[in-house]
Amino acid sequence: MASLPVLNQPPRRSGALLDNLARRMRLHAEGVLAPLGLRPRHLVALTVLRDRDGSTQQALATTLMMDRATVVGLLNDLEADGLVERQRSPEDRRRHIVRLTDHGARLLAKAEFSLAEVEDAVLCALDTDQRAQLYDLLALAASGPEHGPDHGGCGAAAAAQDDAPDASC
Secondary structure, three states: OOOOOOOOOOOOOOHHHHHHHHHHHHHHHHHHHHHHOOOHHHHHHHHHHHHOOOEEHHHHHHHHOOOHHHHHHHHHHHHHOOOEEEEEOOOOOOOEEEEEOHHHHHHHHHHHHHHHHHHHHHOOOOOHHHHHHHHHHHHHHHOOOOOOHHHOOHHHHHHHOOOOOOOOO
């Protein structure tokens, strides 16, 4: 059976490649996180808490793009394992500040070393410079607006600039 060409589409699309790479990375990552008692969402929450030196529950929910009830359940898991602690905010007693415990920081460091090995395995076809370039490009792409071209995102800006070589969001 002959395949039909896709009309009016560029010959190379990144979405499927990114999805495949993300699936491979996630599969391997889950394998090294499980023995540590962590899931990817735990790791993300712990990383945010470390990088921000704590957070309110509400700000954490916003950052993680999760509803508050889900974040409360996530924090309950992490707190039960001694990885985070919640304290009342001195400025507003209705709010809780969530902080990483020393145990949580040690486990996060261990997880990050394990994940570095996963990244080495998944990205083994790239040399050091290529990995740095990939990281820079992904960071740039991730910094763009959350919405696509139908919502005034990068696509709309690029189209408005008539395919200028350095068009940005």
